[in-house]
Amino acid sequence: MGADREIVRDRLSRIRRYLGDLRSMSDITGEAFKANRERQYAVLHALQLAIEAAIEIGTHICSADNLGVPGSYAEAFDLLEQGLVIEPALAVKLRAMARFRNRIVHFYWDLDLDDIYRILREHLGDFQDYLSAIELYLEPATTDPGNG
Numbered sequence: 001m002g003a004d005r006e007i008v009r010d011r012l013s014r015i016r017r018y019l020g021d022l023r024s025m026s027d028i029t030g031e032a033f034k035a036n037r038e039r040q041y042a043v044l045h046a047l048q049l050a051i052e053a054a055i056e057i058g059t060h061i062c063s064a065d066n067l068g069v070p071g072s073y074a075e076a077f078d079l080l081e082q083g084l085v086i087e088p089a090l091a092v093k094l095r096a097m098a099r100f101r102n103r104i105v106h107f108y109w110d111l112d113l114d115d116i117y118r119i120l121r122e123h124l125g126d127f128q129d130y131l132s133a134i135e136l137y138l139e140p141a142t143t144d145p146g147n148g
Helices: 005-023 030-035 037-063 074-080 087-104 113-122 124-142
Strands: none
Touching: 005 037, 005 074, 005 124, 030 037, 030 087, 030 113, 037 074, 037 087, 037 124, 074 087, 087 124
């Protein structure tokens, strides 16, 4: 594996931090979420940062491990799937995340609050699945065959 473990671990740490923030903001009803613009902005920003860190990990691994050059953020997850870094079902979810990130950045005025709330309440586990997959990918390189 050619990926720089420190770069990847830094991004993993960032995702964990953003997930903690998102989890702390997820204990709110849908109605309260729709009425609280500050919470909406905070959730969108934390989601954007978490997704971008996931993308950074993906593009770094693609480059460092010669998996290909993604033509888009979503395609980075195609390449990770093809390189057996992530499972196909997770790749589908991550491609959707990448597209959602683009909507946050480029079409923020046209986001559906119900969609954002659903992501907050139902899809934070997708990030955890990604963290686990990347940690598993890093694991063989950190295991010393002479010790066990």
